[in-house]
Amino acid sequence: MRAYCIPSDGASAQLCDLKIPEPGEGQVRVAIKACGLNFADLLMQTGAYQDTPPAPFTLGMEIAGIVDTVGPGVSTLSPGDRIAVYSGQGGLAEYGVFDADRAIVLPDDSGFEDAAAIQIAYATSHMALDHRARLQPGETLLVTGAAGGVGLTAVEIGKLMGATVIAQARGENKLAVARAAGADHLIDASEDLRERVKSLGGADVVYDVIGGDVFKAAFRATNPEGRLLPIGFAGGDIPQIPANHLLVKNLTVIGVYIGGYLKFRPEAVRNSFDTLFKWHSEGRIKPHISHVLPLEDVAHAMQLLKERKSTGKIVITP
Template sequence: MLAYQIQSAGEQAKLREIPVPAPAEGQIRVAIRACGLNFADLLMQKGTYQDTPAAPFTLGLEVAGVVDAVGAGVSHLKPGDRVAVYSGQGGLAQFGVFDAERAVLIPQSCSFEDAAAIQIAYGTSHMALDHRARLQPGETLLVTGAAGGVGLSAVEIGKLMGATVIAQARGADKLAVARAAGADHLIDADEDLRERVLALGGADVVYDAIGGDVFKAAFRATNPEGRLLPIGFAGGEVPQIPANHLLVKNLTVIGFYIGGYLRFRPEVVRNSFETLFAWHAEGRIRPHISHTLPLSEVAQGMALLKARKSTGKVVITI
């Protein structure tokens, strides 16, 4: 089978022919139909992601497809089931073996492309805003990088949870995407973020995927008792948070990493995914996929992420 694989540390990933794997006890083999790309895939290629597997490994963190075979001890899934799997690796291939407990059934109404696009972006936003930040109806949510995969899902989920959403992104085209997802107010990345947010009454919850100066400006525009979620650092700089400023405004900075929950509270991830797929079946969420590419063009998909030329998700079909 074909797999987009890194064979040794520091090596560039490329499509390779490798044997089709067999599922071990507690595992399923999935004939993969779609895999979402993530910024983490770029970091794994550089070896800088916190959960980079030991080489050799196949890239691709979130997959959707059809169960092809089951290992010993698996009784709740069977060949032919349509599943989504937050795999952490192995998704950019024609087949993959994954722990059965990570698989979630997807409704017939949900395409494989949507199922691949929902997991990390929507799972991150749903768990961060609901489980961690406890976003309340009527509060103001500021989303930076609002046209990216996680940012756009945060706009959509924030509106579903009853918040007023301020979306920050670069350029009219990306801001239009955020507005279509439900944003109430738009701020271009070239504008003074702190000034604009304060003029709108300040933010109660900040969902920041950029870091650096953007986080600093959002921090200064947060209302007393506000909560800040440093979700990612796409701008390249991890912000340093002045603890004395937290005290003055009684602010809370909340750490969140969806992959960590797979180790110590996997049921939180499963419950979130089940909620999200139910919302999709009800027509309440619709992932924005700006590019759909075949497995032969996965390098081009990675380049789109690196150059920030995509909005929402890039999905590889297999």
């Protein structure tokens, strides 16, 4: 089979020819129909991601496909079942072997591309805004990088939760995407973020995927008792948070990493997925997928992600 893999320590990511894997105890083999790309895939290629597997490994963190074979001890799934799996690795391939207890049986009306695009980005935003920040109806939510794969889901979920959403992104096209997802106010990345947010009454919750100076500006525009969610650092600079300012304004900075929840509280992630797929079936959320590309174009897809030339999600269809 073809797979986009890191063949050895220090090697570049590349298309590889691998033997089709066999499922072990408690595992299923999946014919992969779609795999969502994430910024973490870029980091894994250089070993900079906190959960980078040891080489050799295949990239691709979230998949949807059809169960091909079940391993010993699996009674909950059968060949032919349509499933989604937050796998963490192994998704950019024609086949993959995954733990059965991570699989979610897809509703009949969920397409593979949407199912692959929903898991990490939407669950990150749902866990962050609902489980961690406790966003309330009527509060103001600021989302930076609001047209990206994760930021756009925060706009959509924030509106579903009854918040007023301020979306920051670069350029008219990306701002239009954020507006279509429900943003109430738009701020171009070239504008003074702090002053614009303050002119709109400040932010009660900040969902930041950029870091650096963007986080610093958002921090200074946060209302007393506000909550800040540093989701990622796409700008490359991890901000240092002045603890004395936290005290003065009674602010809370909240860490969110759903991969961590899989290790110490997996039921929280599964509950989030159940909610998200229910919302999708009801038409309340709809993943924005800007590019659907074949496996041989993964390197190009990664470059689109790196250069921020995509909006929403990029999905690969092996």
